[in-house]
Amino acid sequence: MFSKFFFKRGIPILTLMLLSVSSSNAQKAVGSPKNEKIMEVAVILFEDYETLDVFGPAEIFGRLVDQYRLNFYSLEGGIISNRHGVPIMTEKLTNVEIKPDIVLIPGGLGTRSEVDNPLLINKIKELSESSDYVLSVCTGSVLLAKTRLLDGKRATSNKRAFSWVTSQNGSVDWDKKARWVVDGKYYTSSGVSAGMDMALGFLADKHGIEFARKVAKEIEYNWIEDKDNDNFVTQ
């Protein structure tokens, strides 16, 4: 996956050698269901994304190498970082024709400015319309709500930022209590770690709850299985 990308960008041959080592280590997850094709996951990054919003779901989808493939994108491409100092390499969104099966939109403080970035919002809209599923974590649902694709639909977000989130689009049926919400092809979650619960919930919907439980156990994660009750709401 990365070879084509890095060749295009002229990244040193050493990097390619390292990446080839990585891909040769690819192993099947135990008990993976056999799907007919690998689903491409497009992770949309922007400056000051929230670290775990991205890499919690990335751990869960990424380990299922027979079913899902992660691709990291941003408007400008190149290194995208955040206030935590986590520099991730991305491909330029506008340079490539992509038709992901799943779009993943993280939250983070960066959403406060990106919500007013029509270039990003329009790209999210375009990708979301053509994809099978759209998943957002934390305040990532604000960016999705700005596309108007959530109008009339149920959704949730980080409860600590709820008044700001809901002020950005009053036509969404915002759920104040859910850990995550599913409405058609749209999955939206509460804050940070809730993205992992939602990703496991997505696996349960696609592959059955026992499969999702097995993945949770492999990563030693205490999965909150009940999407309707977020115990962080009233704490």
Place this chain on the structure above:
Amino acid sequence: MFSKFFFKRGIPILTLMLLSVSSSNAQKAVGSPKNEKIMEVAVILFEDYETLDVFGPAEIFGRLVDQYRLNFYSLEGGIISNRHGVPIMTEKLTNVEIKPDIVLIPGGLGTRSEVDNPLLINKIKELSESSDYVLSVCTGSVLLAKTRLLDGKRATSNKRAFSWVTSQNGSVDWDKKARWVVDGKYYTSSGVSAGMDMALGFLADKHGIEFARKVAKEIEYNWIEDKDNDNFVTQ
């Protein structure tokens, strides 16, 4: 932090502009304790590291911008990726004189080959000896055990890889039941998500349990506070 690094490597000016946007967004975590200095965290990466082993603790330390600063290193520098396809930018370990306060060593399938890489083991040994704390997640404890610095000390690792881990160094007092183990300056955790529990445990030891609970709540993480009982051992 990144400017010096990227200038050295000739990364395009656009990247620097993006990074400067990121650093200007840096905000203080609510209720952060006031320490006298920022602790430098050196995350040691290698090909085929485990995603959440790195970015779980990175979320926890990274958000405390007044107390901790993340730095990502690898033997060769540049982009380091894994079977999940997560490409992270690192600085070259042998190019810089660093004296981190905290060393963080993730696990992952890559440890199966890195355990026989004396260059990496020696570098981990050198950094661990000079740092105040050394934290390992999952099979990262094998790399640490190979330095012999854990000889005669209590430690733990991923229970699913326990027989391989313990076969690499029989002079370590391996704990089969713990979620994480503290022995002096060495913190070692069980698999994947256990790294987050350990990182929160480290915060509790340094700043008090209420502070650690506040961070766990901010990231909506159901922290397993009891380090002695890993409920994934018997599942």
